[in-house]
Amino acid sequence: MSGRKRIQVDESEWFRLRRQAARLKDVQRGLPGMLDDVRRQTHADLERVFGVVEDRQRTVEQAVQGLSERARGLETGTQERLRAQARRMAEDLRATAGELRRETAEHLAEQEHRLQEEIAAERRQRRRDVERLAGEVGELVRDRERAAALAREAVSDARTMHRIVHTAFPVDARPHAHRLESLAGQLDRALDTLGRGSAQAAHATADSAYRELGDLLQELERQDRERRHHRVRAGELLRHVQHLIKANAVREVHGAEGEELTDAVLDVEYWSGGELSRLRAETARLQERIGDEERPPDTGELRDILEHRAPDLEKRLAETVERAGRRQLESQLRVNLADSVAGTLEELTGYELTDGTYSGDDQREAFFAKLVHRNGNEIVIEVAPAGTGGGTSVLRVLSYDRDTAARDELTARGQEVTRGLRARGIAASDPEAEDGEPDPAYRDFDGLRRALPRAATDT
Structure with missing residues (x-):
């Protein structure tokens, strides 16, 4: 019987206001x-x-x-x-x-x-x-x-x-x-x-x-x-564009309701996965090109830069800043989601939260939380990005039981988690049992912190 329960979670409403606020003018700082x-x-x-x-x-x-x-x-x-x-x-x-x-x-x-x-x-x-x-x-x-x-x-x-x-x-x-x-x-x-x-x-x-x-x-x-x-x-x-890239490298952080969080900043380079550096390099290459005296650009090439390439760089910068902010918020939401699930399981089962970490200690990756029962049984909660870019997460509840947990007990555990999420206004699918047993590597949180392991989403 599988100790792997998968629940699809849609968090899009949590950051709807943040996404709406991210307009092109936002980079004009x-x-x-x-x-x-x-x-x-x-x-x-x-x-x-x-x-x-x-x-x-x-x-x-x-x-x-x-x-x-x-x-x-x-x-x-x-x-x-x-x-x-x-x-x-x-x-x-x-x-x-x-x-x-x-x-x-x-x-x-x-x-x-x-x-x-x-x-x-x-x-x-x-x-x-x-x-x-x-x-x-x-x-x-x-x-x-x-x-x-x-x-x-x-x-x-x-x-x-x-x-x-x-x-x-x-x-x-x-x-x-x-x-x-x-x-x-x-x-x-x-x-x-x-x-x-x-x-x-x-x-x-x-x-x-x-x-x-x-x-x-x-x-x-x-x-x-x-x-x-x-x-x-x-x-x-x-x-x-170069000034805008520099000015937007570090941004203020907004919460799920669009409020500014004064104790946090958004590192756009980190959260965009290096896209800011790529934009900076592309802009610098175009600057070099228009300044090339040995092989100067002709009027057609310059017109293309004016009409298309420079405006496109600014548009991509706005998209990069918005995407970086969304990813940072999604990361925090993964922690919040894991905390909600952990709270539900503590109330239902008597498990206690003992540890939490991002995979590879990288906040852009999946978040894991561990709960331990006094009888030695463990539950690992994994909240991973679904990869759709739409605020959807994949939640897994991985049960490591020393005794043999009944199928009904595991199914009830997944259903209670779903009900708890829905009660908090989070759209969550019905739990699905996955084939196989949970990978023991996900019990080793020191290992999870040191390196990015094979994703628990792989089946």
Whole structure:
């Protein structure tokens, strides 16, 4: 006859209020101080990121000095307008630093559209300037000798623009290597055409290459600014998540009715089984990724971090904190449940509670309580998580009797335990007898404390 009685216990109502209170906003702790720190770091990012933009613009402006007088005036105006645009973008980012608004796809698309419109307007203005310059040059090419000089000047200006593209955007220009190579060949052909006496044709070819290089330079400028904007925002959101992880590593503890327990704390790392460390490591890897200068992330990858990965990390943090709190509460409930069962058995059978421990001395595991009768008989109560994540526990009453306990006595013992639990408002199933005899190892509480044994739930 089996001395193993199994009872399924549903404790979900015991922590219903606690679970309801665990919302995403619960992880937003100490927000004002965190926002100040995030804002400071974002400002530092802006200084670094737009410092690079300004250095590049100075490089371009110096290179522009190598153009002909007419082209130099045109490109100087273009660079001045681009510099003003970059300054406005930096000011906008600086003004909104720390707001931590969610960068939705719609919002990002709006920002990208605005940037594209600014660059497109600049491109239209530049084309008008180029066309005006071409008209002025057209008046001069009637003089054959003068036409040849202007053609050579046009080729020289186009070659300078070719070098500017390579110098200003050494990485971004790589995807356009074939296009740049083709334009370089176009300029070689312009010189060959000029050598055969066709100055006007050579000038037209060089002028076409110059215009295309100018368009490419502005397109690269747009892509770079878009990427840098996303990079700053992604870094800001990830720093926010890092602060939240740090702030939520230790939390206040709430009881079954949602009240704060001032004499206890929640170690989220412990109760989440290391999930907090995994979130911390994943966030740090993303921060490293967006800061990678050798292989910088493109706009698509940064957009994915902004729209999906950073918000997902924050959501998972909230879930981790909630789950850790629930597990800690469930652990305490296992002790409470064992105490209720022990009290019922003491009243019914004359057994006395002598010991209690968690398996492996780990509060996340099953809790065991031992009761001993004066005749030497023992009862071990095991309350183990059911593994469903829904607050359900498996209760076993393991009877170790020196004499031969009657089947009716063991059955009555299980039924009394069930009635006692239900009287306390705990939903408990009818007891079920399990095959076999209780494992003697579960009488050794020193052994239970030292290591995690084979689970008593195994049959």
